[in-house]
Structure formats: structure tokens, C-alpha cells
Amino acid sequence: MLPSLSSGKMGPAAASSIRSLLYRLLLLYSSLLIAPASSQGDESRQANNKHVAIFVFGDSVYDPGNNNYLYIGIEGKANFTPYGESFFKYPTGRFCDGRTVPDFAAIYSNLPLWEPYLQPGSHNFSNGANFASGGAGVLEESNPNTLYSQKQLKYFKEVANLLKQQLGDAVAKKILADAIYLSSFGGVDYMSFINSTSNPTELQQQEYVNMVIGNFTDVIKEIYETGGRKFAFQNVGPLGCQPELKQQYNLSGGACVEVLQAIASLHNSLLSNVTTELQSQLSGFEYVIFDFFNSLNDMINYPTKYGFNVSEIACCGIGSHRGSGCGRVKEYELCSDPNEYVFFDGGHPSEHADSILSDFLWNGGSDYTWPLSMKQLYKLNSTTVIEILSEDKLLFTM
Template structure:
């Protein structure tokens, strides 16, 4: 992609009109943020906890109906899962409540962070304009930052924003759309599209940095071609995966790593981790028994040969008796049981699955002190252990 075309993409993205969201009901008197780390979550359906419930979109973009949510919450919440997802497990390890969607206007304590993720959310705005793309989600972050300044004061707000973790999962939807429309794309055309996605993604990460963000957790794109939905669409069996979209995911993940390294070099105080969602999930798809699962090619819920589509949307869908035996709950999203294992790897994993830090180490990094208002050496990791406290209620 030429420099001029990239600038056009960034310019068009920057001109997006961010929908105004009233924070009136969130207003609270000034209070102390305490010594905990906020987590701000951005992404697509893998991270959505129900923001799409509040959007005027069709049922295909929502999961606010049974059997979603049946395992843990005992009701649908908008999560594309039978229970908790990776951001929920991160919240649990960080001793903050399970997420409610940002668009839920009931009181939320934004000193804990916020979840802006939207199923169908993309990096490139035009790929799916009816959901919350990355730029829109960053716009909501600015609204939260403004509210924190108003309710806590500048110093406390800066402490939250500087020490907070900015956790994102993007790209999968962009590549699924691209795959459906460009199956005959050449290698150079594929690489050009990946470069465009990463270029837009980098732009918004730098925007978060300008708003105060210093600690970034990137979940890379999963093995899209091995999902039950893709296997069903392309009549694949056994360990076969649709290689076209697998290649795009691999190209993206390599570019994401290079982007993070470059931003660390370029931006003072920028610290990051990359969680290898691709490999950790693919391992469970290719050898489910090794990780305690019985089935990885067929989803627990859905219709078709792999139960790859239609979970809960029609009376004809099938539902397994025990989601814990399955890697996937529906055609494109893992079960709570699978997410539980991946959440543990994100938080405590070794450098083969999350690098150069795991989430616990990133959590323990103190970037900015509100007591004296200056930056701390971001390479020094606190030695104290953070206890894991399960949150009992949603």
C-alpha cells in the first residue's frame, strides 16, 4: 500500500462521527480510585459482553437470547458464549466485577475500566458500519476519560488512565468480510489488505496513547479457518481448515507483533503484551482430548453438519448436553470451559503463549504515580503477588 493510500485511510477514519452517548446517569461525586488497575476492553464478538443489545441491528449481531449464557449467568447477557469470556476471566483475576456493557446506562464504576467491544466490530470502518468499530470505541474511551476528570480530578484520572490496561481483540471480522468478497486475491493483494488493517489499527492505538494509555494487551486473531462455521461452509472434515483465511490471520498476527515492537521503540513508556489466541485455540482444535475436550469440529449449539450457524435463532437448532465437552459453543465462539483455560494462560502464561509479559506482569507494572505526578521506570515489575478473588455476582 502506498503512503498516499494509507494517509487516505487514516484521514477517512479520523473523520468518523463518534455517536454521542449520554453519561449523565454515570455521574458520581469525587472519590478515590484506590490502588487497583483499570482494564479498558475493545474488540468484536469475542469480547462483546452485550453492547450490541443496545444497537438497532438484526438478531445476527446479537446474543441476547437462549441458550447463550446458560452455563454461568443462567440467562443471556449478550456474550457469544454459554458463560464467561476471556475479558471476564481477566476481570476476575484483577479483582474487579464481571463486565457490563458500556452502553448500559445503569451506574458503572469506571475506575475499574469499561468494556466497549461490539460483535461485528472492525478496524476498517466500512467493513461493517452498523456496529461499533475501533474508532467509535476509542471515542467512547474519551467520554470515559472526561467523566473521570470531572468526578475524580485530573491527578486521580491520570493515574487510572496511565496505569490502566488497554485490552483489544480486532481483525477477525475484517478478514472474514474480505474472504467472502476476495477469494481469488493474490498474495500481494492479501498483504496490502493486512497492511491497511494494521495501519488503521496502529492509528487508533496511538490515539489511545495520546489519551494517556501506556499498557496495552493485544489478543491476536484466532484460527478463523478452523472454526465450525468455516468447516461447514467449505465442506471440510477432520483437521482440515480453510487456508485462505488462515493465511490472512497469520499475516495479521506477524504484522501485529512487528507493530508492537515498533511502537515500543517509538513511544516513551509504551508497554505491551501479545496473547497468542491463534495458537492456544488452534492447539485445542487440533488435539481436543489433550486439553480435556471431546469435540472441536462440531459446535455445541447450531444447525448444519458442524452446527456452524443459527445457534438460538431458529427452532431447528441443536444443543449439546454438556458444553464443557466442546471447544466451541457456536460456530465461531469457544465455550466458557475453553475460555477458562485461555484466560489462565493470558494471566499466568509463559512466553510461548504471551510475550514479552503476561497479563499479571502487565497488571503489576506501575507507570504513573498520582502521589507525586511523575512517571515510574516502566521496566520494573512489582514483586508483590495479586490474589485471585472470584466475583460472586454479575
């Protein structure tokens, strides 16, 4: 039984319990206010009238071309043909033949396609920003020449301060609280790990995953402290089944690099546990986890189910699986139709695959996302709840 709200002061535990209950009730109320309209057309118009910024963090699967502006080798860039050929008709720096998951997320959210954060010129940061960098890890040592997670966090904080200077604290707070923080990290760290540690033991694998998740948790908390409340996490994909890795390890058929698959699964399990804990610890923290691992793995194992003809070999590259060298060497091969391939190059999905994966992320379903879909996260009005909970004058005296 809850303490009477008219009983005056109460203990910290009871107050915390009531705050948590009020938050959930207010969150439910705000979701009812923006519940789907009676027709699909009304729902679409309603979504389009809502402005929610997206801040993107991650590695090459999310990079819109930030690496174009870094002093790194050609292997860390995609600013040359045939990248971009299917949609943009020129290379943008995306490791894809067209649009990526963050691009489709932007389309669903009625935002422009991403420009690199590092691209010179003016930016409308009220729409968010994309800090992702090809080859970026959670850990600096995984690839120090890229925008690893702490560098991306630093740039985000600069954007948050700029929004406050330009728009004022109240407006900036609303943008940051209503925004979605979409991220994809971990794959680079684990590929770096197995390249430097031959035959790692289960204990070594667990310790390394703990270190990666621990550092990533610190990043999440700092985004939260800066004002972020709504997080979308893409978990680590089936690294060991990428054409690049199958070629490197001389595997064929359904065989994959099992140590990488095991480490990715460890990461994904711990990520689920950590986000659940963060939600219990941080007031207003909401999240979605997109199961990139199983979604992409199913495409690889059952390509025709999704409209693909080829899943083990990339569209662009050299070698037995076209697993490397896309556009970087004269003798690279290029397929006639990237839409028939799950992978465009050795480590990155094609635009066709990204469009399907983005649909899973946005619309959700128990096989693809939990505990929410990105669409549901998008509709949550975090700002209203946060402002109410931050008021000193609640129904009871703390």
C-alpha cells in the same frame, strides 16, 4: 560510555538515550517494589489490594452485550437462549454459554464481571469499561452498524474526559496510566475481506492486512495520547478452522480454510512487529501479545489434552458442524454438556475454553504470551515511572 550527568546540556540523541535508560531502570525498580511475596497467599493478597482498571475493545469474542442496544439484526446479537446458560443462567448478550476472556481477566484483576458500556444506568468507570461489539472490525466498512474501532475509541475518550471531570486530572491520569487496554480485533475484517474478494492474491492479502494494522495502530496511538500505557493484544485466532467456516466451505477432518489461516498469520506477524516499534517510539509503552491463534489451534487439534471431547463441531447450532443458527432457528441442536466442546457456537469458544485461554493470557509463558504476561503487565506501576519521567527536574539539564 554515557555522558556525565554533571556535564550540563547535551544533544537530543544523548538525552533520549538516557531517558530510555532511566525509564528501564525505574521500571525495574518499580517491579521489584511489587515483586511476588514469599508465599503464594501473600502474593494473592497483594494482587487483590492493587487496583488496576481494564478498558476492553474488540468484537464478538469480547462483547458483554453492547449489541443488545444497537439497531442490528438478530444475527448480530446473542441476547436469547441458550446463550449464557452455563453461568449466568440467562442470555446476557455474550456470544458464549458463560463468561468470556475479559470476564476472567476481570476476575484475576479483582474487578466485577463486565456490564455493557451501552447499558443504561450508572457505571463505575474507575474499574474501566467494555466497549466491545459483536461483528466490529477495525475498519468501519467491515460492519458499519456495530461499534467499530473508531466508535469504541470515541466512547473511551468520553469516559476519560468524564473521569477527569469527576475525579480531577491527577487521579484520572493515574487510573488511565495504570489501566490495561485489552483488545481483540481483525477477525471480522478478514472474514469480510474474503467474502468480498474471491481468491485474493498474496499481494492483495498483504495490502489489506497492512491497511487493517495501519488503522489499528492509529487507534493504539490515540489511546496512548489519552493516557494509556499498558496494552494487552489478543492476536487473530485460527479463523479458517472455526466450525462456521469449515461448514461454509464443506471441509472435514483437519482441513481448514487456508486463505483465512494465511491472512490471520500475516496479521499476527505484523502486529508483533508494530508493537515492538511502538515500544521504541513511545515512552512508557508496555504491552503483551496473547497468542490466541496457536493456543486455540492447539485445542482444536488436541482437544483431549485440554479436557475436551469435541473440537470440530460446535455445541449449539445447525448443519454439519453446528456452524450457524444457534438459538436463532427452531430446529437448532444443543449439546448436553458445553464443557466437552471447544466451541459453543460456530465462531466462539465455550466458557470452558475461555477459562483455559484466560489462564494462558494471565499467567503467560513463552508458548502463550510475549514479552510479558498480563499478570506481569498488571503489576507494572506505569504511573510512578511516567510521573518521574515527566518531571522537568531530572538529574541533568535537557
